[in-house]
Amino acid sequence: MPNSFYRVTETPIDTTLLLAAVGDPAAGGTTLFVGTTRDENEGRVVERLEYEAYEAMAVREMQRIGDDIARRWPVVAVAMVHRVGVVPVGEASVAVAVSAAHREEAFVACRYGIDTLKATVPIWKKEYYRGGEHWVGPCYAHDASLRG
Amino acid sequence: MTVRVLFFAYLRERVGIREARIDVPDEACVADAWRALTARYDRLPAEAPRFAVNQVYVDKGHPLHENDELALIPPVSGGI
Numbered sequence: 001m002p003n004s005f006y007r008v009t010e011t012p013i014d015t016t017l018l019l020a021a022v023g024d025p026a027a028g029g030t031t032l033f034v035g036t037t038r039d040e041n042e043g044r045v046v047e048r049l050e051y052e053a054y055e056a057m058a059v060r061e062m063q064r065i066g067d068d069i070a071r072r073w074p075v076v077a078v079a080m081v082h083r084v085g086v087v088p089v090g091e092a093s094v095a096v097a098v099s100a101a102h103r104e105e106a107f108v109a110c111r112y113g114i115d116t117l118k119a120t121v122p123i124w125k126k127e128y129y130r131g132g133e134h135w136v137g138p139c140y141a142h143d144a145s146l147r148g
Numbered sequence: 149m150t151v152r153v154l155f156f157a158y159l160r161e162r163v164g165i166r167e168a169r170i171d172v173p174d175e176a177c178v179a180d181a182w183r184a185l186t187a188r189y190d191r192l193p194a195e196a197p198r199f200a201v202n203q204v205y206v207d208k209g210h211p212l213h214e215n216d217e218l219a220l221i222p223p224v225s226g227g228i
């Protein structure tokens with residue numbers, strides 16, 4: 001792919017950088033997905049979220065997803081950015097942008113990009129809510145010894 | 149041989165360190181390193197996490213080499 005942009009950042013995500021990174025005269029459609037932290041999760045009042053990354057591998061894994069997208073769909077460019085550290089409620093924790101000649105590929109590939117990022121990129125979220133904190137994930141709720 | 153081990157997120161908090169070096173026999177694989185780690189750190193969970201060697205996901209049978217970077221990858225939860 002001629003253009004690609006994969007970053008882990010401690011500062012607020014600037015979506016204009018992603019859009020600029022995927023901009024290309026060959027692109028007729030660009031999709032931008034922005035994930036922002038919510039103030040509620042499973043009935044808890046969330047005060048802030050904190051993300052930790054295995055940064056070197058996270059960037060490599062984003063690159064791998066971008067290469068995978070380019071093999072599956074005729075896209076022009078892919079950009080992915082994930083924020084780490086404390087992310088206050090309402091701010092972006094992740095953004096994915098895909099440009100393609102036509103909107104169909106741009107939508108499908110962007111959806112695939114964020115879904116795959118969530119499943120494979122080594123980044124972890126800790127939720128600080130009113131009355132406690134915990135790492136978000138499928139297994140932790142069942143690991144009673146964690147509370148010891 | 150010596151392997152560098154990285155701990156992240158809840159595993160980092162449980163063990164209390166980000167990084168360690170362990171000695172494993174030549175010809176050791178990831179599963180051998182995991183056994184050595186659980187013997188050394190009793191706060192590691194019984195169930196193995198995912199593993200990455202030199203920043204690529206691998207299975208437990210993956211062979212290790214001197215100075216490899218072995219990362220213990222608890223279930224990821226990036227995104228929103």
